[in-house]
Amino acid sequence: MIEFKGASVVAPDTGVTILRPTTLTLAERHISIVGANGGGKSTLVRLINGLIPPTEGSVEVEGLNVAKHGAEVRRRVGFLFTDPSAQLIMPTAVEDVMLSLRRSVKNKDERTRAALAALEEMGLGERADVSVSALSGGQRQLLALAGVLAVTPSVLIADEPTTLLDLRWRAHVGALLRSLPVQLIEVTHDLDSASRAERTIVIDDGGIAFDGDPREAIQHYRDLMFGRAARQAPPE
């Protein structure tokens, strides 16, 4: 369970509020977060594993304060980024997954076996020794996911994981994410994927605009966006 206790984020240089004080409990297995670009979605989820520390308030994951137990929390919370290229470090697929396992599996042979098994689960078994630069965008995202899941986190945060993928990979990665036995918190612009969650949070202008049933949340989001677009349209 993840708890936000009045957590807020203020930009250090400009003093602009990126996320207003937020109190929230995330306990559902699949939660989607939608909202306009620059609204604060990514900031909200980055607070969960301490990538961004809150300016005020606190965030707790399974009872652990993220600010005090960052390393421990990151062992429980996996993070999947939009662009997998920035997440892959080693030259080949198997080596990249092995890097994730360095902390938990000390024996090299066991580490190799565990990495190969993780790749096999993602359907990348045959691409284990292929250079990461030779993989397609979808395969890279699966590899990044394999690297995250190899350390068996209990929570997975996916920050627009399918934005850079074509329709086929989008469906594949989306279905895979939903089938995982972890708590999934998905930031997305894909309203179809957002609607399949148990709960949807709409973030707008650094705060929670709606929190509840996915269908109602998406309708609220549409009204919010189209209403704003109508207001901002130049007069005829």
Add this chain to the structure above:
Amino acid sequence: MISTLGLYRPRDTPLHRAPAWLKVLLLIITTVVVLVTSDTVTSLGIMCAALLLLASTAPPLRVTMWTLVGTALIGLVSSTLFLWRGDYDRALDVTADLLTIVSLALAITTSTSMAEMLDFVAYAARPIRAVLPPETLGLMFALMLRALPEVARIYMESRQAARARGLDKSIRAVVFPTTTRTVGFALQLGQAIHARGIGEEFDASHEARDARDKKRTKKRTQASTRSRKAQQAPSRGTGPEGSEDIETRSSESTGEAMSTEEAFERLIAPRGKNDK
């Protein structure tokens, strides 16, 4: 662009089975021997052995051939002075030495995975662990290799974008976006490393040392605070500084031990408005 990075292919050859330290040691010893030896026949013999060793690892043919031909050309250019003087033996010796070193380096690259090399770098850096944690050095090594093709890709994309805008000859139109995007990539990579918890195991391995340091620092801080309090005792109540301020300052000035994670978080932590 032909790159020798990522040449490694998993195979079952004697060199693949050999540990990384042995291969690096072989490269160092051979380099010293060929540089010291000025006998052409010996140099050619060692070169043939190095080439055979390289062939035994079954390297990718095209990249290997281009690298060796390029090295031979560089060797010939370097030997121009000897050729001009008519010292053909010396020219041959220099070229053979270069080819030997490059062949062995290629053989190591082809037969050693990045993970093995990372372990070796971490192991080799153990004597300087007080200055730099070995695993951090290994990670830096991997990141450097990872960044090279990415920076090359960013440069190519920036050049194409400049061309598309009709700015073929503008250096600024290529250099500025390349620089800003490279910095952006570095920031993203840093965040991803942090998110994956890579590097944090190194902190764990130094936990005991950190705990000792913190204990010592705490003792020093307490001693320092006591002595300052003693010094300022007569003027207490008259000056603007209270004991709380003194304690705060003294703990800052003693430089309390800080883990990598704490240092990173302090670095990226949003500051209050007063800190601007």
